[in-house]
Amino acid sequence: xxxxxxRPALRAGSVATFRPATAAVPAFQNANYATLREIEGRLKSxxxxxxxxxxxxxxxxxxxxxxxRAMTESRSxxxxxxxxxxxxxxxxxxxxxxxxxxxxxxxxKGLCGGVHSGxxxxxRRMMNEEPADYDVVVIGDKSKAQxxxxxxxxxxxxxxxxxxxxxSFADAQAIADQISLLPGDYAQTKIMYNQFDNAQSYHPVTLxxxxxESITQSPNFTAFEIDDxxxxxxxxxxxxxxxxxxxxxxxxxxxxxxxxAMDNATKNAGEMIDKFTILYNRTxxxxxxxxxxxxxxxxxxxEDM
Amino acid sequence: xxxxxxxxxxxxxxxxxxxxxVVRRSLKEDKRxxxxxxxxxxxxxxxWENGKQGEQKxxxxxxxxxxxxxxxQSQ
Numbered sequence: 508x509x510x511x512x513x514r515p516a517l518r519a520g521s522v523a524t525f526r527p528a529t530a531a532v533p534a535f536q537n538a539n540y541a542t543l544r545e546i547e548g549r550l551k552s553x554x555x556x557x558x559x560x561x562x563x564x565x566x567x568x569x570x571x572x573x574x575x576r577a578m579t580e581s582r583s584x585x586x587x588x589x590x591x592x593x594x595x596x597x598x599x600x601x602x603x604x605x606x607x608x609x610x611x612x613x614x615x616k617g618l619c620g621g622v623h624s625g626x627x628x629x630x631r632r633m634m635n636e637e638p639a640d641y642d643v644v645v646i647g648d649k650s651k652a653q654x655x656x657x658x659x660x661x662x663x664x665x666x667x668x669x670x671x672x673x674x675s676f677a678d679a680q681a682i683a684d685q686i687s688l689l690p691g692d693y694a695q696t697k698i699m700y701n702q703f704d705n706a707q708s709y710h711p712v713t714l715x716x717x718x719x720e721s722i723t724q725s726p727n728f729t730a731f732e733i734d735d736x737x738x739x740x741x742x743x744x745x746x747x748x749x750x751x752x753x754x755x756x757x758x759x760x761x762x763x764x765x766x767x768a769m770d771n772a773t774k775n776a777g778e779m780i781d782k783f784t785i786l787y788n789r790t791x792x793x794x795x796x797x798x799x800x801x802x803x804x805x806x807x808x809x810e811d812m
Numbered sequence: 813x814x815x816x817x818x819x820x821x822x823x824x825x826x827x828x829x830x831x832x833x834v835v836r837r838s839l840k841e842d843k844r845x846x847x848x849x850x851x852x853x854x855x856x857x858x859x860w861e862n863g864k865q866g867e868q869k870x871x872x873x874x875x876x877x878x879x880x881x882x883x884x885q886s887q
Binding site: 655659660662663664665666667668669671675676677678680681682683684685687688736739740743744747 | 824826828862863865871
């Protein structure tokens with residue numbers, strides 16, 4: 508639909524760009540100079556773009572090591588925090604009428620490949636394949652825009668201005684607080700984020716956080732001797748821990764994806780620059796040859812006279 | 813209630829954040845500047861109702877407000 512609509516416009520556009528050249532046929536030399544100038548302009552703009560992508564790549568590379576360090580730290584932190592639930596074999600309580608809270612950890616900034624859209628797609632797929640009453644909390648503007656197009660009714664909260672720097676635990680705590688202030692009673696809280704496999708690949712995964720009922724009903728819960736009073740604290744704290752883990756890992760994935768995307772962009776720009784330089788030189792040579800031919804013809808013609 | 817901060821309407825996370833801030837502020841000058849950067853939080857958030865985004869507000873002030881309201885209820 509879009510391509511069909513775009514095509515006439517494109518054709519009109521290409522006609523419009525060709526028109527000056529065809530109109531300038533009488534002044535043949537001028538037309539050649541114009542295309543030469545056009546190629547030069549394009550070459551220049553591509554070079555500028557390459558400079559920008561190169562700089563962004565360097566920035567992302569320097570940020571990457573910091574982000575990865577934060578990620579490994581937060582991962583061990585989150586795993587330790589969730590070890591309690593693993594040992595207690597906590598499972599979400601099965602009930603029909605309770606809601607599921609889905610927290611999507613993306614960020615505000617783009618230009619990093621398919622990080623955000625992959626996350627949104629995974630969220631949508633989950634909502635389709637495991638139908639339940641979902642409420643969605645979106646962290647980051649990019650996924651917010653995408654989810655608000657497909658499931659605007661499900662969104663209850665959105666956070667932004669994240670992803671400027673490595674996420675701090677204070678961020679995670681504040682988000683966890685705001686989430687725990689939500690009026691709904693959620694049987695399950697699923698935190699969705701991009702897991703870091705290696706520098707090249709990542710995939711969206713979910714992390715579970717539990718409500719108090721699920722924790723108390725887990726099989727090995729008594730082994731830990733947790734008082735009822737501190738149970739709510741533990742739940743809030745573990746939610747913040749999990750969120751911190753998800754945010755830090757998602758951030759590392761984003762930075763590494765941005766590095767890769769900018770690396771590719773720089774390479775592509777380099778290819779285009781090569782192509783255009785050859786074209787530019789050829790055209791320039793053609794113009795010079797043409798001029799020479801004209802001069803020589805003129806000279807020989809006047810000699811004969 | 814066993815916890816004074818709970819009676820004051822704070823959540824555990826808030827309580828932790830406040831105590832962490834106190835510790836950071838009591839550090840020596842050079843270390844303090846470094847540490848306080850870890851406690852910064854500039855998030856903004858918005859509530860959504862029926863597919864419409866509400867007003868964007870600072871999360872810090874909203875949390876503080878919510879906590880103080882919670883304090884009013886528990887007393």
